[in-house]
Amino acid sequence: xxxxxxxxxxxxxxxxxxxxxxxxxxxxxxxxxxxxxxxxxxxxxxxxxxxxxxxxxxxxxxxxxxxxxxxxxxxxxxxxxxxxxxxxxxxxxxxxxxxxxxxxxxxxxxxxxxxxxxxxxxxxxxxxxxxxxxxxxxxxxxxxxxxxxxxxxxxxxxxxxxxxxxxxxxxxxxxxxxxxxxxxxxxxxxxxxxxxxxxxxxxxxxxxxxxxxxxxxxxxxxxxxxxxxxxxxxxxxxxxxxxxxxxxxxxxxxxxxxxxxxxxxxxxxxxxxxxxxxxxxxxxxxxxxxxxxxxxxxxxxxxxxxxxxxxxxxxxxxxxxxxxxxxxxxxxxxxxxxxxxxxxxxxxxxxxxxxxxxxxxxxxxxxxxxxxxxxxxxxxxxxxxxxxxxxxxxxxxxxxxxxxxxxxxxxxxxxxxxxxxxxxxxxxxxxxxxxxxxxxxxxxxxxxxxxxxxxxxxxxxxxxxxxxxxxxxx
Numbered sequence: 001x002x003x004x005x006x007x008x009x010x011x012x013x014x015x016x017x018x019x020x021x022x023x024x025x026x027x028x029x030x031x032x033x034x035x036x037x038x039x040x041x042x043x044x045x046x047x048x049x050x051x052x053x054x055x056x057x058x059x060x061x062x063x064x065x066x067x068x069x070x071x072x073x074x075x076x077x078x079x080x081x082x083x084x085x086x087x088x089x090x091x092x093x094x095x096x097x098x099x100x101x102x103x104x105x106x107x108x109x110x111x112x113x114x115x116x117x118x119x120x121x122x123x124x125x126x127x128x129x130x131x132x133x134x135x136x137x138x139x140x141x142x143x144x145x146x147x148x149x150x151x152x153x154x155x156x157x158x159x160x161x162x163x164x165x166x167x168x169x170x171x172x173x174x175x176x177x178x179x180x181x182x183x184x185x186x187x188x189x190x191x192x193x194x195x196x197x198x199x200x201x202x203x204x205x206x207x208x209x210x211x212x213x214x215x216x217x218x219x220x221x222x223x224x225x226x227x228x229x230x231x232x233x234x235x236x237x238x239x240x241x242x243x244x245x246x247x248x249x250x251x252x253x254x255x256x257x258x259x260x261x262x263x264x265x266x267x268x269x270x271x272x273x274x275x276x277x278x279x280x281x282x283x284x285x286x287x288x289x290x291x292x293x294x295x296x297x298x299x300x301x302x303x304x305x306x307x308x309x310x311x312x313x314x315x316x317x318x319x320x321x322x323x324x325x326x327x328x329x330x331x332x333x334x335x336x337x338x339x340x341x342x343x344x345x346x347x348x349x350x351x352x353x354x355x356x357x358x359x360x361x362x363x364x365x366x367x368x369x370x371x372x373x374x375x376x377x378x379x380x381x382x383x384x385x386x387x388x389x390x391x392x393x394x395x396x397x398x399x400x401x402x403x404x405x406x407x408x409x410x411x412x413x414x415x416x417x418x419x420x421x422x423x424x425x426x427x428x429x430x431x432x433x434x435x436x437x438x439x440x441x442x443x444x445x446x447x448x449x450x451x452x453x454x455x456x457x458x459x460x461x462x463x464x465x466x467x468x469x470x471x472x473x474x
Contacts, residue, residue, distance in 0.1 A: 042444030043407025044352040048291050051305040054314030056357035057391035059423055060324050062400035063113045064096040070389045076379055079363045082321040082390055090411055098328030101336035107411045108339055109404030110472055114415020114425035117359040117396035122373055126179035128358040133183045135436045135461045142453055143187035148301040150460050152193040154445045159298025161260045163196035168287040168304045171199045175310040188453050201286040204266035208257050265297040278337045285334035292341055295351055317377050320390015339404050352406030352442050360399040361391035368397035369422040397424035407442045407473050433466030441468035
């Protein structure tokens, strides 16, 4: 999204795109469909994206720089990292203090230290999250499918009872809720490939069963009424036959899940206490546990998010140092436990796990060197209060991503950032289209995958130009 766009324009465009998607006919196979898409060997069957929503500072997590402890009267420009570094399972590679558990399992995966986020003008978290999850810059003339929806469409369900795309942990009742909804969509691919939403993992079972007192017969009657209402609403007036059938299939899938033994996988109370306690750091930790249970039942794609709510979590406009202490306690044990559990069960080999954020943070630079944008945070030149100690501005030129399993190299470090400010990517910069195509490559999805929408081919990455980074793969 360029400089001239604001939230209102963003929503106006995406609302228009939603109507456009409803009116679209069934996607027509891409231009190469007549000769078939190349056959690719998959190294992964499932994907778990652990999304650190709000802007996870690379220098405070997986790419620490010189540590400068807090003292009153210090200069802001002195601050590169507010935590000392700790050793990891990889010789010579350090993480930031507070991530000791993940540090012990990084030898099972790859550390990317040179992810470069997009230049979208005035920085807004949901714009960059839209871009990260869809690979397209907002707004678009159609509703762009989420990464999980492309995977659900192209690979289908591993277990026909389990929704192929599950999103855990994000509410739409906080902050920029409507903007978040804009990319939690399957778009023109159809409703059956959209996200199965579980805002609270401790209430996951409630997502797959009717309310208390609702009998199966009453549920079936309400489902029929729901179909009648859809027919009488905008979907009935403007939706294509393809969209209507896709919506009905999504309802049928929900009904099948409701009556299946697999529904118990959504119930965290079934987990042994010893195992539950290892994950029970927060809603995010419980989400990691739910993701592991669903992978055991054949889930295809899952996002677990720390949840984006403005000025909370990783959105450290103030109290950056003290806030990150709590965030690390929230994520460290559950992420490491998830990797360990998947590894011990043998499922990590076929499950690609990704830890990422929309961008990084810095004390001084808003945007990137040479392309700074309007400051959104006042940072004093001299720090007198600990609330100003930490990374408060949005930084897009050096971000860390972790990848495990699913054909990803073990014990590998990709890319490098400068040790002095600006701590930008200086070796092997990698952008979102390459990240997406690397994921698709691992799943055996061809980079030529596209559908004809509005009389033009619409690819998984813009214009089909994204290329997998093969150096990340075995």
